[in-house]
Amino acid sequence: MKQPRFLALAALVLSFVVLLAACGSEGGDTDTDDQPAAGGTSGSEEPEGPDCAVDSLALYQEGQLTIATDKPAYEPWFKGNDPTNGKGFESAVAYAVAEEMGFTRDQVEWVVEPFNKSYAPGPKNYDFDINQISITPKREEAVDFSEGYYDVNQALITLEDSDIADASSVTELKDAKLGAQVGTTSFAYIQQYIEPSDQPFTYDNTNDAKSALRAGQIDGIVVDLPTAFFITAVEIPGSKVAGQFTTQGAAPEQFGLLFESGNPLVECVDQAITTLKDDGTLAQIQDEWLSQAVDAPVIE
């Protein structure tokens, strides 16, 4: 008499699990709304290009532009750890892009996305991420990038009395103990182009790297040039920007806005960025927030 009850239970469990599996996980892809242009709101100049009128954009959340960045939001890219104030290079760029696309300031919503998660493949819960993310071919396989909005150079920070504080070539760094944030192009640069004899240290975030430099556990940190200037000017007394590294490879490293793979919004954002470049807004923002990041000696 126990047999039929067991079979009934097994059948129930089986059907329940198969039901779960069949439902699967929702993809979370943004819906593409293919409506014809609703009469250009900001006077778009390309009649045959993608439709970039604000009302017909494919957004993560309707009616708002959802932008992601990390927490803490480091200077000089943001100010006061608050992306909403429009201060700091990346905050200013984000709001400029939003305005160019036809959004008002209140339509911009910020969410938090840790740096290391941002360029991993998979659905995103934002429209784009702005967080000093360099465009690399590997990352482009997993996510989509906009046009670059800033040309990056890697730089070296050391303490003023360090042996490598006056290094002028990469060979002088071979015996140095270097550090970088894990998963960054800075770390990849060390591995590929500096190739120190002692394996570099990696840190979960720039704060830990700074602690290590202060503690003398590493001789230098490799990080992008503007961040390097901020760290040496404000955060670590007695440190200096030893120099900036040359660009390796054909094209300069660039920061780009990061999108979920296949997001149709990229084209409209690219249009906005191109316009900002052409009319000088981007250069102006750069002058305002990143002006010191130009004069550092070059380390060959």
Add this chain to the structure above:
Amino acid sequence: MLGDRRAVLVSSVSTIVFFVVLGAAIFLAPGSREVAHDFFSFEAMREALVGTNTTPSVLSSFWLNVRMFLVAEVFILVLALVIAVIRQMPGPALFPLRLVAVIYTDFFRGVPLLLVIYIMGFGIPGLAIPGISDRSPVVLGVAALVLSYSAYVAEVYRAGIESVHESQVIGARSLGLSRWQSMRFVVLPQAVRRVIPPLLNDFISLQKDTALVAVLGPIEAARAAAIYGSDRFNYSSFVVAALLFILLTIPLARFTDHLVARDRKRRRGGAMA
């Protein structure tokens, strides 16, 4: 007999059905092909294991974990024993020592290991004590592991010591052994043998916790796996690192079983088959 056979049949069938259903749920899931590629790609595992021009080798980074836990374990076993013995020493004169031992175990079992590592890894260099502050992050990390784990292992030893029956001590004392001699020759050998499984448990746990030292900078296996993962977007490196840890754990666990069985056989003295 009939009932037995039916019981075996029912339990086997239900186990098989359970795993088939679980497997079906996993393989029928919409993302299963991507997961197979992203987590179980042999090519990626091989690449991660030996390293590439932008990522360190998981295998050689694993060697750092091994060195760390071998060194740490030696210190832990000794320090924890000292603390456990101090804790159970009687007499009012030794009260301050006992108090220190109690505070030590409470404190280091209370504070999360990660915090201990951070505080020691970045705080001690900040103190700028010559000879101590300029130790490498690996040394500071191992020191943090030793301090933290000794608190747990001391309690394990204490449980072993207290499990040795009172009559053993009484017998030893009546034979003329001093308190220290009865501890050393009668109680401790029995106590330690009894707690070998939990000691091994803590040792295995220690092997995994060496991964936390990566926050101080050194690249160990799990960090090397993470570097590969964020460079290539393939997380098979994590599976490879996990396999390395498992490969270490299984022989150790079987060795402990062997030790325990051998000890049990000795104590029975061949009385039971």
